Amino acid sequence: xxxxxxxxxxxxxxxxxxxxxASMALDPAAFRRKFRKMAASPFAFYRGSASLFYADQRGDFxxxxxxxxxxxxxxxxxxxxxxxxxxxxxxxxxxxFNVNDFDEAYVGPFTWDLRRFAASVALLGYAKALxxxxxxxxxxxxxxxxxxxxxxxxxxxxxxxxSITLDNADGVLRRVLQQARLNTRVELLATQTTIDxxxxxxxxxxxxxxxxxETREKVRAAFHDYLGTRPESAIRLRPVAANIKxxxxxxxxxxxxxxxxxxxxLLEGHTQALENDVVIYMKxxxxxxxxxxxxxxxxxxxxxxxxxxTAESQRALQAYxxxxxxxxxxxxxxxxxxxxxxxxxxxxxxxxNEPEELAGVLTDLGRAVARMHSVADxxxxxxxxxxxxxxxxxxxxxxxxxxxxxxxxDFAHAYGVEARHDHQLFVDLFRNGRLPGI
Numbered sequence: 001x002x003x004x005x006x007x008x009x010x011x012x013x014x015x016x017x018x019x020x021x022a023s024m025a026l027d028p029a030a031f032r033r034k035f036r037k038m039a040a041s042p043f044a045f046y047r048g049s050a051s052l053f054y055a056d057q058r059g060d061f062x063x064x065x066x067x068x069x070x071x072x073x074x075x076x077x078x079x080x081x082x083x084x085x086x087x088x089x090x091x092x093x094x095x096x097f098n099v100n101d102f103d104e105a106y107v108g109p110f111t112w113d114l115r116r117f118a119a120s121v122a123l124l125g126y127a128k129a130l131x132x133x134x135x136x137x138x139x140x141x142x143x144x145x146x147x148x149x150x151x152x153x154x155x156x157x158x159x160x161x162x163s164i165t166l167d168n169a170d171g172v173l174r175r176v177l178q179q180a181r182l183n184t185r186v187e188l189l190a191t192q193t194t195i196d197x198x199x200x201x202x203x204x205x206x207x208x209x210x211x212x213x214e215t216r217e218k219v220r221a222a223f224h225d226y227l228g229t230r231p232e233s234a235i236r237l238r239p240v241a242a243n244i245k246x247x248x249x250x251x252x253x254x255x256x257x258x259x260x261x262x263x264x265x266l267l268e269g270h271t272q273a274l275e276n277d278v279v280i281y282m283k284x285x286x287x288x289x290x291x292x293x294x295x296x297x298x299x300x301x302x303x304x305x306x307x308x309x310t311a312e313s314q315r316a317l318q319a320y321x322x323x324x325x326x327x328x329x330x331x332x333x334x335x336x337x338x339x340x341x342x343x344x345x346x347x348x349x350x351x352x353n354e355p356e357e358l359a360g361v362l363t364d365l366g367r368a369v370a371r372m373h374s375v376a377d378x379x380x381x382x383x384x385x386x387x388x389x390x391x392x393x394x395x396x397x398x399x400x401x402x403x404x405x406x407x408x409x410d411f412a413h414a415y416g417v418e419a420r421h422d423h424q425l426f427v428d429l430f431r432n433g434r435l436p437g438i
Contacts, residue, residue: 009425012052017436019051019289024437030251032438035430043123045423050079050104050289052422057112058293066404067109070392074373075316075385078104078290080113081120085365086346087180090320095180095343097164097173098318099372103336104288105313107299107385110373110393112290114146115415117369118408121362122416124349132413134355139412141359143405145366147397153374154390161367163319172352172361180345186275188342193266200274202248202266209249211263216247219263222282222328226337229311229326243268245277260284264340279340280324284333285310302384305334316385317372
């Protein structure tokens with residue numbers, strides 16, 4: 001191994017230890033599973049190592065002439081990669097294809113979202129054996145679509161295409177929305193629950209565990225505190241009975257949820273018919289990776305806890321957000337609360353392989369990201385980001401829009417190479433026992 005590789009390996013160890021060290025010590029087995037999943041491919045490694053990406057935004061990849069005081073303080077997703085898109089049912093009952101998973105959301109530089117996404121496209125394209133020229137064209141198409149939609153929104157919205165729904169989607173994304181439309185609450189309940197003595201209860205097994213009476217009462221109390229954190233409009237649209245029928249513990253084993261405890265609550269629906277029951281989750285929220293690299297006390301001090309931060313961020317980034325989104329505290333830790341939706345369907349990139357089809361999807365995703373950066377709807381925190389973010393971004397970029405596109409394309413190529421190299425270093429570190437505590 002060369003000296004530069006040794007230094008980079010040490011840097012990877014330092015960053016991952018700082019990000020996950022305390023959690024790794026509590027549940028090393030969960031992190032062994034997480035790291036084995038990350039070892040599977042460069043893209044999987046990239047998904048699970050957002051902290052490394054953000055550490056690099058302060059290092060060799062830090063130059064960014066499109067940032068100023070305002071464009072450095074925008075609501076951002078925090079983990080915007082190609083697999084964080086899918087469907088949801090919004091508060092008005094409409095199926096929407098959009099960005100999802102806001103666990104890492106924060107206030108920071110808008111380009112960090114775009115860079116993280118662009119590099120993920122480079123990794124995705126490499127895995128599909130696409131040339132650098134094609135990858136550059138795909139990233140360029142995404143960037144131009146983003147700017148076109150953002151300009152339209154900043155100009156008043158008359159020319160903006162808007163949310164991606166069944167009314168305007170075509171191709172791959174229309175198929176994803178149609179698949180989500182076929183889903184039913186009954187099917188979701190059948191996979192997670194069983195009928196016992198003429199009532200519904202959670203099924204146990206496969207990471208789902210029964211809780212004791214004391215824990216159940218603590219979760220019930222936290223749930224009742226959560227009810228007061230939902231927006232008034234959501235309460236009017238989706239009134240919820242406070243009758244909790246069952247509670248179980250779930251232990252996350254995915255790349256992003258290693259070691260995190262989560263509780264599922266089964267609620268009685270708006271009638272006594274069993275098909276109307278609702279499943280919500282209460283999940284401990286963590287410090288987002290990007291927050292470790294943003295020194296802004298106005299942002300850090302705004303949130304009561306990480307559950308508050310996650311819920312508030314989702315409302316700021318998602319138009320007509322899930323009406324179940326709220327927050328609470330449990331055992332002194334902030335919790336995000338939301339519905340386990342039966343209408344969620346993710347974009348499967350395995351089904352999208354040819355450049356023409358990829359280009360169409362990435363154009364649509366550019367629109368979705370533009371809308372996300374400009375939402376700040378009436379129930380988000382205007383006092384934290386109290387200006388038009390779309391106008392600020394357009395003003396910063398329109399002095400050299402083609403330079404901005406080239407900036408993202410060049411970054412995608414450079415960081416794609418870096419991520420593939422880092423993946424190999426990570427695999428060698430892991431397999432040779434050089435990750436502390438694992």
